[in-house]
Amino acid sequence: MITLDRPTLTARTLEDVSASALVVGVGTGPDGPVLLTDALDAPAASALEASFDLLGVRGAQDEVHRLPGLGGSPVPMLVLVGVGPLDDDGEVSDEALRRAAGAAVRSLAGTDAVALALPADTAQRLSAVAEGASMGAYAFTALKSEKAREEAEKSRPVRGLEFVTALGAEEAEAALRRAAVLGDAVCAVRDLVNTAPSHLYPGTFADAVAQDLSGSSVSVDVWDEERLTAEGFGGILAIGQGSSRPPRLVRIEHAPAEAKAHIALVGKGITFDTGGISLKPAASMMTMKSDMAGAATVFAVVRAAAALDVPVKVTGWLALAENMPSDTAIRPSDVVTMYGGKTVEIMNTDAEGRVVMADALVAATDERPDAVLDVATLTGAQMVALGTRYTGVMGDDALRTEVVEAADRVGELAWAMPIPENQRASLNSRVADISNMGDRFGGMMTAAAFLREFVDAGRTGEEDAPRTPWAHLDIAGPSFNESAAHGYTPQDATGVMVRTLMGLIEGRGR
Known part of the structure; x- marks a missing residue:
């Protein structure tokens, strides 16, 4: 009854990303939506921000937009996820990052591997992003028929999660390990209750x-x-x-x-x-x-x-x-x-x-x-x-x-x-x-x-x-x-x- 098939969590530099989708954040500032990433080069980021109105991007919580990969992006799909309102200093809370990561990964079911370039400049932020992504990569199919499970494979949760961070390897590994354990624990409860x-x-x-x-x-x-x-x-x-x-x-x-x-x-x-x-x-x-x-x-x-x-x-x-x-x-x-x-x-x-x-x-x-x-x-x-x-x-x-x-x-x-x-x-x-x-x-x-x-x-x-x-x-x-x-x-x-x-x-x- 505890049938966890959990994703792998890996720290990456942007150059090492091997996923097919790259997730970046968009917050809501006093003057409108704000792109929260340095994973795109300056011309691509500026062009993207200029298109927000046309794309309907507001940066609201749980808002997800899929786009073709842009110049300067190492992956074929770019995913914009809303983190909600920024504080007076233009910062985003850990919980907003956790929610955004979960919403993005949940919406990308059926994708084998996803890289997240949400703000992860500290161990605490990296852990929040990783927890959200790990909890978002969940589905319960244990009681479906074999044929239904085979069909569900087409939209199975993301199996590989990569996190773009500049943290040192040891610090990043410790943060991801804790996040993986917590994600597993939450999903074990879900399996039993479901x-x-x-x-x-x-x-x-x-x-x-x-x-x-x-x-x-x-x-x-x-x-x-x-x-x-x-x-x-x-x-x-x-x-x-x-x-x-x-x-x-x-x-x-x-x-x-x-x-x-x-x-x-x-x-x-x-x-x-x-x-x-x-x-x-x-x-x-x-x-x-x-x-x-x-x-x-x-x-x-x-x-x-x-x-x-x-x-x-x-x-x-x-x-x-x-x-x-x-x-x-x-x-x-x-x-x-x-x-x-x-x-x-x-x-x-x-x-x-x-x-x-x-x-x-x-x-x-x-x-x-x-x-x-x-x-x-x-x-x-x-x-x-x-x-x-x-x-x-x-x-x-x-x-x-x-x-x-x-x-x-x-x-x-x-x-x-x-x-x-x-x-x-x-x-x-x-x-x-x-x-x-x-x-x-x-x-x-x-x-x-x-x-x-x-x-x-x-x-x-x-x-x-x-x-x-x-x-x-x-x-x-x-x-x-x-x-x-x-x-x-x-x-x-x-x-x-x-x-x-x-x-x-x-x-x-x-």
Whole structure:
């Protein structure tokens, strides 16, 4: 199910370019579009700029124009890609470069090799361009018939990416290697999320993770239904009991010899969500194969941390279940005993993600990490509050701020949200320790209030011990793009928050 066929990334001087297309940028300045390249000689660049009005070139984000190669260009095709507005100094942001590279490469599907001559005069800029290009070179065809796959070869993603830069070989190679690892991680999430639930369910998800990581430095431990029962993971078992495909809990770990910190990650892995007995409307189930995006993200981040040998111990917990209605499914008003001993009254079986994650949060914080972060497609309320592109971040103030700042640095969209105390009060149960449903207004924050109750919940007799810093990332909207592709983001699975979490982890390793 992780079927990556990824492009090669190579640094080049302009004279060494061997690609069939050369991408250059156009920004929007106060006086109109501005060509952002020194890859063309002066006469060719001037002639091109003079033709912008005729060609309809504005330099807007995601705007792509293909032209025959001009004099002074070493390739037969010239591609102009818009980077959007320039700042007051005539500069372009790293994220604008990332988006432009992704848009250009995505539009050039079917081209074997593409050279990008976007501004890449620093390692940070080169990395941004390479990340965008790598994420733009993606398609998912694993489940098409052989004949359809053969036809799709005509428009397969770009396989060779060359980056025109004057950076030294060692510095450029390091930037491209990191970009390739991050691109692979994002696309691994996309592959898993795009896989049909007929093929990806708890058992096959766990098997795919174990197979992918075999031979790597990442350790893998899997709880099957018998072990989950024996050790008391009541939340995961309760949500999974309505399906003929039993649940799993997967723990993966990157453990460098001299780690500077220990970060735990918990991911929601509902491989398909019908809502259970509290059945969803049919239209709301159409994208529910994506309800395991949090677990896929955790897998990809641990994998990337190991590939880059980040000096931080990272443990990932994948809470995997399929939420189905049946004669064995959990019912509204049932009470579940969770891992660690808390009891939960299940008032809505469609509020299932928080239940499986609660078990994993207890297990993760039992290991005393320096911080724990969970990531989940948790609530429709996230989209009501923040739309489809912003991730909602809740939790302890300092860690919540650290997540948002990491997102800002890597060009992802995240917004800090509170957890008002009235949201927790709405979860009170008359028959159990807590209910899985509370106030539907501010439902994103209500779900976070529920999860917070399970951080360190297994530490009996240690009530005075320092609490593990915790943050919750709700990616319900941005994890799956039902609109048109844009920048480096395709339709369907996006791989959002992989780069943010990696940026945070790398920061802890410095």
